[in-house]
Amino acid sequence: MTFALQFTIDVLSLGGAYALMALGLVIVYGILKLVNFAYGELIMVTGYTLFLMGGSGLPWLVMAAVAVAMAVVTGVLTDYIAFRPVRAKSITAVLITSFAFSTLLQNAALLFISPRPRNVPLPALFSQTVEIAGVITPVRNLVTIAAAVVLLAVFAWAMRRTVLGIAMRAAATNFTMARMLGIPANLIISSAFAISGLLAGVVGILWIGRIGSVVPGIGSEPLLVAFIATVIGGMRSLEGAVLGGFLLALIDTSLNYLLSQELLKFRDAFTFGLVILILLWRPEGLLKGPATGQRT
Amino acid sequence: MLELTDVEVRYGAIRAVRGISLKAEKGELVALLGANGAGKTSTLMCIAGALKAAAGTIRLDGRDVTSATPEAMVRNGVATVTETRDVFPDLTVAENLTLGSYIRRSDRAGVAEDREKMFALFPRLAERYGQPAGTLSGGEQQMLVIARAILSRPRILLLDEPSLGLAPVIVDQIFEMIGVLKRSGLTIVLVEQNAAKALAVADRAYVMRLGRIAASGSAAEIGATTDLGALYLGG
Numbered sequence: 001m002t003f004a005l006q007f008t009i010d011v012l013s014l015g016g017a018y019a020l021m022a023l024g025l026v027i028v029y030g031i032l033k034l035v036n037f038a039y040g041e042l043i044m045v046t047g048y049t050l051f052l053m054g055g056s057g058l059p060w061l062v063m064a065a066v067a068v069a070m071a072v073v074t075g076v077l078t079d080y081i082a083f084r085p086v087r088a089k090s091i092t093a094v095l096i097t098s099f100a101f102s103t104l105l106q107n108a109a110l111l112f113i114s115p116r117p118r119n120v121p122l123p124a125l126f127s128q129t130v131e132i133a134g135v136i137t138p139v140r141n142l143v144t145i146a147a148a149v150v151l152l153a154v155f156a157w158a159m160r161r162t163v164l165g166i167a168m169r170a171a172a173t174n175f176t177m178a179r180m181l182g183i184p185a186n187l188i189i190s191s192a193f194a195i196s197g198l199l200a201g202v203v204g205i206l207w208i209g210r211i212g213s214v215v216p217g218i219g220s221e222p223l224l225v226a227f228i229a230t231v232i233g234g235m236r237s238l239e240g241a242v243l244g245g246f247l248l249a250l251i252d253t254s255l256n257y258l259l260s261q262e263l264l265k266f267r268d269a270f271t272f273g274l275v276i277l278i279l280l281w282r283p284e285g286l287l288k289g290p291a292t293g294q295r296t
Numbered sequence: 297m298l299e300l301t302d303v304e305v306r307y308g309a310i311r312a313v314r315g316i317s318l319k320a321e322k323g324e325l326v327a328l329l330g331a332n333g334a335g336k337t338s339t340l341m342c343i344a345g346a347l348k349a350a351a352g353t354i355r356l357d358g359r360d361v362t363s364a365t366p367e368a369m370v371r372n373g374v375a376t377v378t379e380t381r382d383v384f385p386d387l388t389v390a391e392n393l394t395l396g397s398y399i400r401r402s403d404r405a406g407v408a409e410d411r412e413k414m415f416a417l418f419p420r421l422a423e424r425y426g427q428p429a430g431t432l433s434g435g436e437q438q439m440l441v442i443a444r445a446i447l448s449r450p451r452i453l454l455l456d457e458p459s460l461g462l463a464p465v466i467v468d469q470i471f472e473m474i475g476v477l478k479r480s481g482l483t484i485v486l487v488e489q490n491a492a493k494a495l496a497v498a499d500r501a502y503v504m505r506l507g508r509i510a511a512s513g514s515a516a517e518i519g520a521t522t523d524l525g526a527l528y529l530g531g
Binding site: 183185 | 344345399
């Protein structure tokens with residue numbers, strides 16, 4: 001029983017973080033049909049903003065809010081710098097500019113801050129543990145679960161109940177038709193990048209909360225995780241990204257418990273092996289997303 | 297009101313529309329007829345702003361709108377119903393209609409009133425209000441996209457092949473609807489392969505062939521002088 005609870009908390013907290021990461025990536029992909037390879041750097045920006053404010057003496061929640069806001073700003077900037085100038089031209093160009101923007105941000109961090117890990121200020125809460133029904137678990141895991149539940153609920157509500165959310169869902173299935181109803185392309189794309197930045201910012205804080213420090217390459221693992229989760233879940237479906245995130249966390253956590261000490265080093269190989277099996281079974285991902293073909 | 301002068305549309309090296317000029321006056325229903333591949337849809341998409349004109353000008357009330365974006369054209373009062381219908385299949389009927397009134401979303405009372413009018417006109421849509429649009433039949437989807445276009449309160453409606461793939465009884469209903477819209481004073485540009493039906497509601501018509509205007513005149517003239525059967529075959 002205690003094991004079951006422990007396992008559930010582990011899966012849900014890791015899965016919550018993975019799901020938010022994947023959602024942040026897929027919201028932009030859904031509309032532009034392009035993977036934003038500078039996505040991981042949004043997490044890096046969050047970390048360094050937190051680090052730079054370390055000595056400011058501001059309350060931690062204010063610092064966290066500023067760090068998330070910086071991720072949102074950087075997300076929107078990604079669109080203006082890397083995507084918008086070349087969007088109409090070629091997909092390859094956008095792929096390269098998004099890589100370039102990612103490298104540029106990483107190198108800026110290397111050059112102006114340090115290649116070495118920098119400690120970020122974290123509230124004491126993040127290093128405390130709590131006992132629930134005989135299970136000792138870090139409080140940050142519960143914070144992650146709560147943050148994921150709240151954000152996913154708000155996100156689901158906004159996508160169904162606000163005009164902008166409905167317009168974004170429409171734009172994800174048929175961008176040209178959405179524009180022919182008067183929905184401005186730039187507003188939709190900027191909103192997607194802003195939401196992507198918001199999710200990355202929150203995940204960034206939770207992610208860095210696990211590690212305690214930030215390095216220039218911190219974004220590469222979340223980017224990979226988000227990418228794999230969306231591929232498993234189905235690139236064209238928001239629900240799929242969330243499902244993929246939780247599934248990937250389930251696989252990772254199960255392997256953590258199942259594999260012996262020597263094999264644990266190769267956990268990623270086992271994870272990717274399972275991902276390949278899932279994709280052989282469902283090449284389009286678990287959820288196919290809305291049909292794009294119309295009835296005639 | 298709407299005036300095209302020597303408009304060309306290209307897809308890479310292919311010239312789909314090779315310099316056409318046409319006009320639609322206020323309240324007029326202009327039909328654009330021709331075989332598959334004549335350039336009718338390209339012309340319409342070019343007016344809507346979804347395709348860029350390679351040459352020529354498009355004027356709306358004398359103002360040059362040749363390079364306007366699709367969203368700007370909607371704000372200029374041009375609504376489009378595409379050939380492929382393009383309902384948002386995973387959005388409900390209600391959500392599809394909400395997006396139709398996107399540009400006037402602050403006018404809540406007016407939108408609600410127009411919505412009721414649309415439901416009176418198309419009772420099927422009211423019945424299927426909360427259902428995903430992808431589950432509607434072809435005819436219902438056609439009604440939905442027409443209602444969605446009207447909710448932007450356009451001055452000009454571009455209708456692309458509203459009868460395509462629909463049962464004859466539904467086609468009759470759709471054309472009845474087009475007549476109602478025309479009588480309400482709306483300017484309509486209608487692309488249609490069903491030439492007889494189109495000419496019955498149109499004031500004037502243009503016949504396109506291989507990207508050019510082959511004939512133009514009043515609907516009666518075109519009906520009398522053009523071999524409608526040959527139109528389909530591109531003759």
